[in-house]
């Protein structure tokens with residue numbers, strides 16, 4: 511919203527909400543597919559190698575039967591590789607939809623949503639991340655936490671802004687996210703939401719980890735009201751606009767607060 515040549519990619523595909531603020535007319539008309547294994551009963555010797563290989567418990571092999579739980583499959587392709595008799599082929603199913611929206615101010619908005627009952631969000635996230643490569647900046651709204659979907663969104667990013675709150679629960683979550691980002695070698699900084707009180711433990715952790723605090727959003731009834739009305743703080747409040755412009759400038763310059 512600061513006028514950058516940017517794409518905003520909402521990868522929080524279990525519950526995307528960016529469109530409520532940035533693309534109210536969004537239509538999710540792009541289907542996203544994932545593969546899932548199909549086992550040829552004629553060829554299968556029930557050795558169980560595919561089941562033991564699968565990290566997601568998507569395959570149940572007994573002496574007499576095979577059960578494929580396609581919703582649990584993450585489409586890694588490994589079960590076909592380990593099968594000694596080439597009994598595994600892959601079918602395809604629709605796992606979600608993506609939507610693309612070009613705003614009149616030039617900002618590209620893209621998001622995706624996974625179908626109810628699907629566990630694997632990576633394919634939808636990968637589809638969303640295909641967009642916006644022609645823009646100077648791609649801003650990715652990652653799923654929360656550090657599960658496979660968060661890894662898929664954060665992997666390869668130039669920089670991550672970890673948004674947290676000054677509560678013990680949020681700090682515990684944040685520590686796992688910071689560990690994930692360290693493993694992915696993504697440089698990170700912190701933004702404190704609902705700031706104002708009880709920040710000591712959070713600030714001590716940031717200092718210990720050398721994590722710059724790039725900004726703080728005060729716990730404000732006014733901001734809450736703006737969001738509930740589906741409006742943008744950066745548009746409705748002078749103070750809020752200054753806060754986001756400062757944050758954006760710090761991110762671009764890689765400066766700490």
Ligand code: SF4
Pocket residue numbers: 546547560563564565566567568569582583584585586587588589590
């Ligand atoms: S493709 Fe990968 S995730 Fe899917 S069932 Fe096979 S081993 Fe499991």
Ligand code: SF4
Pocket residue numbers: 549553554555556557558559560561571592593594595596597598
């Ligand atoms: S690895 Fe191949 S042969 Fe062995 S149980 Fe799986 S599908 Fe059957």
